[in-house]
Amino acid sequence: MISHPSEAELQAWVDGRLGAVRRAEVDDYLDARPDEAQRLHAYRQQNKELRARFNPVLDEPLPWSHTQPPRRVWPWRRIAAAALLAVGAALLGGAAGWNLRGAAEPGIAAVEALPRQAALAHAVYAPEVRHPVEVGADQQQHLVAWLSKRLGTQLHPPQLGAAGYELVGGRLLPGDGGPVAQFMYADASGQRLTLYVSTGQKEKRETGFRFAQEGNVSVFYWIDGSFGYALSASIGRGELGRVAQTVYDQLAGQ
Amino acid sequence: MPDPREHLLACLPRLRRYARALTGERSSADDLVQDTMERGWSRLSQWRAGGDMRAWLFGIMHNLHIDQLRRKHMPPADPDEAQALAAPSSAAARLELRDVQTALALLPAEQREVLLLVALEEMSYEEVAATLGIPLGTVMSRLSRGRERLRLLMLGHAMPAPLKVVK
Numbered sequence: 001m002i003s004h005p006s007e008a009e010l011q012a013w014v015d016g017r018l019g020a021v022r023r024a025e026v027d028d029y030l031d032a033r034p035d036e037a038q039r040l041h042a043y044r045q046q047n048k049e050l051r052a053r054f055n056p057v058l059d060e061p062l063p064w065s066h067t068q069p070p071r072r073v074w075p076w077r078r079i080a081a082a083a084l085l086a087v088g089a090a091l092l093g094g095a096a097g098w099n100l101r102g103a104a105e106p107g108i109a110a111v112e113a114l115p116r117q118a119a120l121a122h123a124v125y126a127p128e129v130r131h132p133v134e135v136g137a138d139q140q141q142h143l144v145a146w147l148s149k150r151l152g153t154q155l156h157p158p159q160l161g162a163a164g165y166e167l168v169g170g171r172l173l174p175g176d177g178g179p180v181a182q183f184m185y186a187d188a189s190g191q192r193l194t195l196y197v198s199t200g201q202k203e204k205r206e207t208g209f210r211f212a213q214e215g216n217v218s219v220f221y222w223i224d225g226s227f228g229y230a231l232s233a234s235i236g237r238g239e240l241g242r243v244a245q246t247v248y249d250q251l252a253g254q
Numbered sequence: 255m256p257d258p259r260e261h262l263l264a265c266l267p268r269l270r271r272y273a274r275a276l277t278g279e280r281s282s283a284d285d286l287v288q289d290t291m292e293r294g295w296s297r298l299s300q301w302r303a304g305g306d307m308r309a310w311l312f313g314i315m316h317n318l319h320i321d322q323l324r325r326k327h328m329p330p331a332d333p334d335e336a337q338a339l340a341a342p343s344s345a346a347a348r349l350e351l352r353d354v355q356t357a358l359a360l361l362p363a364e365q366r367e368v369l370l371l372v373a374l375e376e377m378s379y380e381e382v383a384a385t386l387g388i389p390l391g392t393v394m395s396r397l398s399r400g401r402e403r404l405r406l407l408m409l410g411h412a413m414p415a416p417l418k419v420v421k
Binding site: 007008011012014015017039042043046047049050051053054055057058059060062063067 | 263266267268270271274275284291354355358369370372373374376378379394397398401402404405408
């Protein structure tokens with residue numbers, strides 16, 4: 001004799017959480033009670049509709065404000081930098097071990113650190129909807145003058161219109177060797193790429209083009225004298241390489 | 255052992271989904287997530303490694319949400335009842351009520367929470383009980399009442415009286 005299912009069991013049936021035997025028994029029970037079956041099927045339909053309605057939120061870009069530690073720890077740039085790196089590492093997925101230590105250890109080779117830091121900064125700011133940059137491209141003169149002053153050298157953000165990317169603006173970031181400038185560009189579809197310019201590369205040498213993959217962020221980077229450059233985007237290596245070549249050529253021509 | 259900060263950030267998209275469904279509105283949801291994350295960050299050292307981070311964070315969000323409702327002097331059930339009562343029975347209003355989000359907003363908050371944790375988060379009933387700090391039996395009765403109420407709302411019924419007695 002099959003025991004009459006409780007309301008709790010019927011709820012569990014809706015959610016597919018009964019064992020196979022009991023589920024079959026409840027199936028039989030419902031076969032004989034169309035009204036009850038209709039009610040429970042409506043509940044299943046609710047589950048589907050709720051997921052269909054709200055699951056898209058999972059894929060929305062995360063606001064930067066949600067990913068940062070409480071504001072009161074922020075007055076110090078140094079802490080901000082550490083938090084940024086930790087958040088960036090998390091956004092990139094994996095890389096649990098190195099995030100804080102790797103960036104802070106003076107022993108780590110600057111050439112190795114450059115693409116990581118650039119990719120982290122990209123991962124943090126590129127999805128930002130409201131405040132992707134501190135100063136927008138509409139104030140380009142001010143932007144360039146400000147960042148040039150802070151980095152202690154005349155900067156010329158490259159023009160990437162020919163490659164389909166327009167300057168969005170830029171921001172100042174803390175780096176190991178002093179301030180770092182981040183220029184952000186976007187194409188017509190909203191795809192963003194960032195150019196990370198750091199000064200104070202200790203080794204003062206030149207490297208060729210190098211490529212690194214950090215999570216889903218592709219990075220082309222190179223060192224030119226005391227400058228380190230890194231171009232980051234979540235696009236394929238080939239496309240990013242073409243843009244990087246443009247950037248490289250323009251900077252070399254200055 | 256995964257870094258707790260990463261663990262916390264990994265829960266963020268789900269918190270946002272839940273908050274959006276719970277509040278039914280983007281800016282309140284963003285505020286709720288912001289507050290939850292701030293509290294989560296500041297109490298991260300209190301989180302017991304190996305514990306259930308998701309239940310911990312959703313529990314924080316639950317408490318903040320209840321606080322919010324209290325601050326607005328809106329005991330969870332009342333405004334919902336009032337709206338349900340006021341719902342006109344015209345054809346247009348019925349049609350609108352068939353929208354799942356609109357109907358969801360008419361559920362008492364405590365039923366909405368349980369339903370969302372089960373349907374969206376796919377938490378086990380025991381996890382829901384632990385997250386909300388209520389007995390398992392209460393989870394089941396709120397789930398049952400919430401689903402039935404949502405079903406009737408989506409069929410275009412105005413809900414005339416609180417269904418407090420149903421077990």
